[in-house]
Each structure stands twice: as structure tokens, then as C-alpha cells.
Amino acid sequence: MQQLDWIILSATLLFIVFYGVYKTKGSKNVQDYILGNKETNWFTVGISVMATQASAITFLSTPGQAYHDGMGFVQFYFGLPIAMVVICFTFIPIYHRLKVYTAYEYLEQRFDLKTRSLASILFLIQRGLGTGLTIYAPAIILSTLLGWNLTLMIVVIGILVIIYTFSGGTKAVNVTQKQQMFVIMSGMFITFFLILHLLPNDMTFSNALHIAGANDKMNILDFSFDPESRYTFWSGITGGFFLMLSYFGTDQSQVGRYLSGKSVKESQMGLIMNGFLKVPMQFFILLTGVMVFVFFQFNPVPLNFNPNNKIAINKSKYKTEYEVLEKKLVKLSEEKKEINLIYIDHLNQNYDNPILRKELVGISNKENELRDEAREIISKADEKAETNDKDYVFIHFILNYLPQGLIGLLLAVILSAAMSSTASGLNALAATTAVDLYKRNVKGEKSEKHYVNATKYFTLLWGIIAILFACFGTLFENLIQLVNIVGSIFYGTVLGIFLVGFYVKYVKANAIFFGATISQFTIFYIYYLDIVSFLWLNFIGAMLTLILSIIFQFFIFRNKEVTL
Template identity: 75%
Template sequence: MQLFDWIVLIVTLLFIVIYGAWKTRGSKNVEDYILGNNETPWFTVGLSVMATQASAITFLSTPGQAYHDGMGFVQFYFGLPIAMVIICVTFIPIYHKYKVYTAYEYLEKRFDLKTRSLAAILFLVQRGLGTGITIYAPSIILSALLGWNLTYMNIIIGILVIIYTFTGGTKAVNVTQKQQMFVILSGMVITFFLILHYLPNEMTFDNALHIAGANGKMDIVNFSFDLNEKYTFWSGITGGFFLALAYFGTDQSQVGRYLSGKSVKESQMGLIMNGLLKVPMQFFILLIGVMVFVFFLFNPVPLNFNPNNKISVDNSIYKKEYQSLQNDLNKLSEDEKVINLLYIDQLNQDYDNPTLRKELVELANKEKDLRAQAREIIKKADSNSETNDKDYVFFYFILHYLPKGLIGLLLAVIISAAMSSTASGLNALASTTAIDIYKRNIKEEKSEKHFLNATKLFTLMWGIIAIFFACIATLFENLIQLVNIIGSIFYGTVLGIFLVGFYFKKIHSKAIFNSAIISQTTIFIIYYFAIFIYPSGEEKLGYLWLNFIGGVLTITLSILLQKTIFRKQKEEIVDSI
């Protein structure tokens, strides 16, 4: 990194932190701190919702996901627009009607304190883990770039977020997320056009898409019914739908964004904005990853994008063996370049040469084989190494090929995204702890100032916990999947509780509480035996199905329990649809 990159990076981050802390200082009460006095316009609600979900993991991992596996990951978001409509029609009106600070307050009104506390605790566990990962993601980048200790980087990024979130609460999150989204979108658009500029002169964008398609990167929709497949149309429209419905409808990090809206209509418009823009945005980020793949067909490429793995091998007895593989890859890359240029020439003559396409596939398979051999050597050199390098692909491209100044901007993009999601997470964790656990369970009367100070202290506490989780995190398959897996384990059960509350008026507290306990235990068992014990990726069940199973199981069990064991229980129903 050059001096100008450092200036861009530091100025961008300091502006966001200082502006957020200064602009939103002086919250007078809990309502101001948690709900922002319900003054947020719809456009800010929409940007805040998008920024909360678009963490650093999105911009770090998604391009790498597309580089290796193609565009199929976009199917994960197919159920999201439908979920936005249902939340706007059902969830938002009820939340606003009862003027709740958190989503889980509603559950006590509908069921009882036990059910409210259970949902809140499940949220705190999964969001606490998730927030730690959002800090960990950019720390990987900076620690690899600067050679600094990863733990120190986690602490530095965590402290930056804590400063303005502690000071301004929800207002600070909303205000800073507008700036962060501007930085994020600007950086990604500039990068996309730079990649296209770096491609060979004779190559058009249409040519690039053809080459990506020949290598299996443009297979966007998969209608397979195979449950082993992680991303299919059906898993996206069902499991992805349930995950989106749970995340945006019951996760306080998102619910808190639109509860601060000026009115029901403003909150609804903000969510609809997210529903319209989210899939195109993810498609665009994946497309950047595909274009990076095409770029590396004409430029030198490493056996493994994680620089730490190269260092481990160089310090071992396997250095020469690894270098031999790298030499083979370099030669193969030259062959790929020649064939691709011939293929482009044919495409420019309106002829999609099947023989050349076949050669491209054969060369791609040889490259995969070389990379597999490299991973085996890396494991021999250091058994603790993470050989999966999806999270490092985009970072490698940024560091080695972007011009001076833009490296700093792209690093600012990734860190800004991390700060955005982390701030929303801390704000939600503090709000839920203060309102659903602390305030609801203390018997003494306390002042508004007391609860305001308590919420701020919980913000600090969860910030420290998130930093701790970040310090002990390890890469799974890639970060974006790890976050979604954590969510999928918990979201189905929580969503099932809310759906029963909204739509099944004859089901009461004992039935839903016990069904939720059974459902969550079942999901843990399914996850362990169908996914966790298959680290090589040969899962027996795609993790997205956990959302669907958890939600349906919770609803079904609650109906059965209500009609059998708890059929005599009758309670006042506060609200349902």
C-alpha cells in the first residue's frame, strides 16, 4: 500500500466514526437511544436495512464464492422479495401497533414471559456469534496485508464501532450507514469497470460472459431437487425465504432499523426498497467475482490465494514440491490464455466453437487438480492451515492489481461494511438485553436515565464479547456461509414462534414454548449429523433447509401439542392475524 492508500483509508474511517459520534450525541432517554424517536425516513430505513445485511463478509466472500462456484449463490436470495412483502403486511403493523422496543416484546403480549425470554436468548446467542464474525472478516484482510497480529486488528475494529454505537445508539447506526453505503457502492462500481478495462483489448463484456459460461460460472438457476445441493431454486425459494423472513422479521438487528421509521408506511417503503434492490446488488457482487475469474485467465494466478499458506509452505520441506506445482500452473495458465484468445476470436466472428469450449473445460479441470494437490501440500506443511481460499480471492486482486488510492478505498469499503453490520448487531444485542432481559426481570422501579445508561453499558459489554468471539473465530468453508449457517441453526425456530403468534390464534404459551424447545434441539441434532461432521463439503443436507425445517417443525409441533397435551389451556390472545 502506498501513502495515498493509507490517507484514503484512514480519512474515510475516521470521518465515519467521528461524524456518527458527533451527529447523534446526547440521547435523552431509552426511546431516543433505541428507536431514534421514530424520526427515520423511509429512504434511510431502506439503506440501513441493506447496510446491516451487507457486511464485510458480503464484499469479502461473495466474489470469492463466485470465482470458485459461479453465480449460483444468487439463488440464496430468491425468497427475499417475497419475505419483504409478508413482513410489510403482517409484522410491521403489529410491531408499530404495540409500540414495542424489540420484536420479542410482542411475544410476551401474545404468549408469556418464558416464550419472550427464550426467543430473546436464542437471538442473543446467534447474533453475538454473528457480530463477532463481522469483526473477524476485515481483520483477516488487514492482518494479512500489514503483517499485524490478528487479535490486535479485531480489537481495533471493534473499538472503532463501539465508540459511535455507544454514543448515539440507533441514530448513530442509521446516520453512519448512509455514508457507509455510499462508500461501499462507489468502490464496487469503480472496481467492476476497472476489471473490464484490464481485460484484453479484443475482449468485449459479452465475450467475458461467454468465457465464464464455458467454465460453468454462469449457471444461475439450478432446478435440481437434490437436497445435497447447497444452492438451488427450491432451497432459495423455501429455505432462503424462511431465512429472510426470520432475519428481517424477527432479528432485532433488522427489526430495530425499521422500528425507528417515522410511520408504518415509511417502514414498509424502506423494506420494499430493500426487496427490490437486494437481489440485483448481490447479482452484481457475484458478477464482479466472475469477472475476477475471467481476469485471472489472462494474468498470473497463485495456487492458493491465502498468502499465509504460501508462507507456511516456504518455511517447510515441501517448498520445492509446491513450487513445482506453481510452475505447472503457470504453464497451464499460458495454455489457457492462448485457447481463450482463440475462443474470443471465434466469438467475434459469431461462432461459439464447441471444440475450444471443450478444451477450456479440460484445462479448467487440470487447474482444479493442481489446486487440490496444492491444498494437500499446505496441510502437510501445517495441519492447522485453512486451505479453502475463497475469502482471499478478491483481497488478492485488490492488493496486486488495483491502482494507487483505490486499494485504500476498497479496504475502506470492506471495513465500512464490517463496521455497519457490527454496529447494528451491537445496538440490537444491547437493546434486547436491556429491554427483554434486564428491564423485564428486575423488580425495583428505575428511572429512564438508569435504563439509558444500562443500555449503553450493555452496548459496551456486547462489544467486548463480539471482539472475544472474533479473536477465537476460525474459517469454516467461507465466511459468508458460516454466518448464514449460524443464522439457519436458530432462525427457523424463532420464526416459527412468531408465525404461530401472528397466524394461529388458538395456540397458547405452553404449546409454543415446548414445541420451540423440541424444535431447536432437533435442529442441533440434524445440523450435527447432516452437516457438521462433513467438513469436506459432502453434506447430506444443504444448510438452507434448516430454516424451513425449524419453522415448519415449530408450527406443526405447537399445533399437535395444543390439540393433545395442552388442549385445556386457555389464554387471552393479544393479537393475531
């Protein structure tokens, strides 16, 4: 990184922190601190909802996901627009009518305190883990590639977020997320068009899509019914729908964003905006990853993008064996570039040469075989090595091929996204702890100032916990999948509790509590068996909770009075 990159990176992050503190200091009561005094307009609600979900993991991992597996991951988001409609017409009116600070307050009014506490605790566990990951993910990747100290990076990111979230609460989260989303999307658009500029001179965008298609990167829809396939149209519409319904409808990090809306209509418009824009945004980020893949059809590419693995190999007895594979890859890359250039020339003459397409597929298969061999050697050199390098693809491109100044901007994009989602997580964790656990169980009358201070200190506490978890976290597989796996394990059960509360009025407290508890333990076991894609856990958890609670109500608790 050059001096200009450091200036852009530092100035961007410091501006966001100080702007958030300056604009939002001095919350006088709980409503002001947790709900932003319900003054947020629909556009800010929509941007805040998008920024909360778009963590650094999105911008680090999604392009790498597309580089390796193509555009199919976009199917994960197909259920999102449907979920937005359901939340707008069911969840939002109820939350606003009851004037709740958190989603879980509703559960005590509908059921009882133990059900509210169960849902709150499940949320705190999964969101606590998730918030730690939003700090850990960018920190470990950037520290690896830039040579920065990992623990120091984690602490710096955590402290920056704590400063303005502690100071201004929900208002600080909302106002800073507008600046962060501007930085994020500006950086991504600039990068996308720069990639196209760096492709061979006679190559059009249409040519690039043809090359991606020839390598099976443009297969967007998969209508298969294989339950072990992670991303299909059906898993996106069903499992994705239930995940998005539970995330946006019951996760306080998202509920808190639209509870701060000026009115029901403003909150609904913000979520509808998210429903319209989220899928195209993810499509664009994936397409950026596909363009990175096309770029590397004409430029040198490492056997494995994770530089830690290369260091481990160089220190091992397998160095020579690995170098042989590297030489084979160099030779294969030269052949690949030559065939791609000929293929482009044919495309410019409006001829999609099927023979050349077949050759490209063959070369791609050979390259994948070399990468598989490399992973085996890396594992032999270091049994604990992370051989899956999807998370390092995009940042490798940024650091090695982007011009001076833009590197700083893209690093600011990644860290801004980390700060954005982390701030929402801390704000939600603090609000839930203060309102659903502390305030509900504390004895005696306390002032508004007392609860504002309590929420601030819980923000600090959860910030420290998130930093500690990130410091001791472990990286496995693709980070964006890891975050969604953590969510999917817990979200289905919580969603089931809310669905019963909203739609099954004759089920009451004991039935839903025991149904949800058994459902959660069942989900743990199903995940341990690894028999279905994690997306289906959302559907299974919600349905199990629903069915078990109805069964318990009819056969065990049927003579009890119904709680409305």
C-alpha cells in the first residue's frame, strides 16, 4: 500500500466515526437511544437494513464464491422479496401497534416471560457469534495479505465501532450506514468497470460473458431437488425465504432498523426498497467475481490464493513437489490465454466456436485438478491449513492489480462494511440485553437515564465479547456461508415461535416453549448429521416448532386457558 492508499483509508474510516458521534450525541431517553426517537425516514430505513446485512464478508467472500462456483449463489436471495412483503403486512403493524423496543417484547404479551427469554437468549447466542465473525472475517484476511497484526486489527475495528455505537445508539448506526453504503457501492462500481478496462482491448462485455458461460460460471438457475445441493431455486425460495423471514422479521439487528421508522408506512417502504434492491445488488457483486475470473483467464493466477499456504509449503519438504504444480499451472495458463484470445476473435466475427468452448472446458478441468492436488499437498504440509481460498480471491486481485488510491478505497469498503454490520449487531445485542433481560428482571423503579446508561454499558460489554470471540475465532470454509450457517441453526426455531404467535392463536405459552426447545435441540442434531443443506434448517426449524407446539397444545396442555 502506498501513502495515498493510507490517506484514503484512514480519512474514510475516521470521518464515519466522528460523523456518527457528532450527529447523534446526547440521547435523553431509551426511545431516543434504542429507537432513534422514531424519526427515521423510509430511505434511511432501507439503506440501514441493506447495510446491516451487507457485512465485510459479503464483499470479501461473494466475489470469491462466484469465481469458483459461478452465479448460482444468487438463488440464496430469491426468497428475500417475498419475505419483505410478509414482514411489511404482518410483523411491522404488530410491532408498531404494541410500541415495542425489541421484537421479543411481543412474545411476553402473546405468551409469557419464559418464551420471551428463550427467544432473546437464542438471539443473543447467534448474534453474539455473528457479530464476532463480522469483525474476525475481514481482520484475518487483511492481516494475512497485508502483514498486519491480526489481534491489533480486530481490536481497532472493534473499538472504532464501539465509539460511535456507544455514543449515539440507533441514530449513530443509521446515520453512519448511509455514508458506509455510499463508500461501499462507489468502490464496487469503480472496481467493476476497472476490471472491464483491464481486459484485452478487443474484448467486449459480451465476450466476457461468453467466456464465463463456457466455464459454467453463468448458470444462474438450478431447478434440481437434491437436498444436499446448497443453492438451488427451491432452496432459495423455501429455505432462503424462511431464513430471510426470520432474519428480517425476528432478528433485533434488523428489527431495530425499521422500528426506528417515523411510521408504519415509512418502515414498510424501507423494507420494500430493500426487497427491490437486494437481489440486484448481490447479482452485481457476484458478477464482479465472475469478471475477476475472466480477468484471470488472461493474467497469472496462483495455485492457491491464501498466501499463508504458500508460506507453509516453502517451509515444508513438499516445496519442490508444489513448485512442479506451479510450473504446470504457468504452462496451462499460457495455453488458456492463447485459446481465449482465439475464441474472442471468433466471437467478434459472430461465431461461437463449439470446439474452442470444449477446449476451454478441458483446460478449466485440468486447472481444477492441479488446484485439488495443491490442496492435498498443503494439507500434508500443514494439517490445520485452510485450503479453501474463496475468501482471498477478490482481495488478491485488489492488492495486485488495482491502481494506487483505489486500493485504499476498496479496503475502506471492506472495513466500512465490517463496521456497519458490527454496529447493528452491537446495538441489537445491547438493546435486547437491556430491555428483554435486565429491565424485565431488575427490581425497583429506575429512571430513563439509568436504562440509557445500562444500554450503553451493555453495548460496551458486547463489543468486548465480540472482540474476544474474534480473537479466538477459527476460520473454516467460505465465510459468507459460515455466517449464514450460524444464523440457520437458530433462526428457524425463533421464526417458528413468532409464526405461532401471529397465526395460531389457540397455542399458548407452555406448548410453544417446549415445542421450541425440542425443535432447537433437533436442529442441532440434524446439523451434526449433515444430511441436508444448511438453508433447509430454517424451514425445518420453523415447521418443527409450529407442529410440535400444536401437538403439545392438543394432547398435553389443551385444558389450559388460551393467552391472546
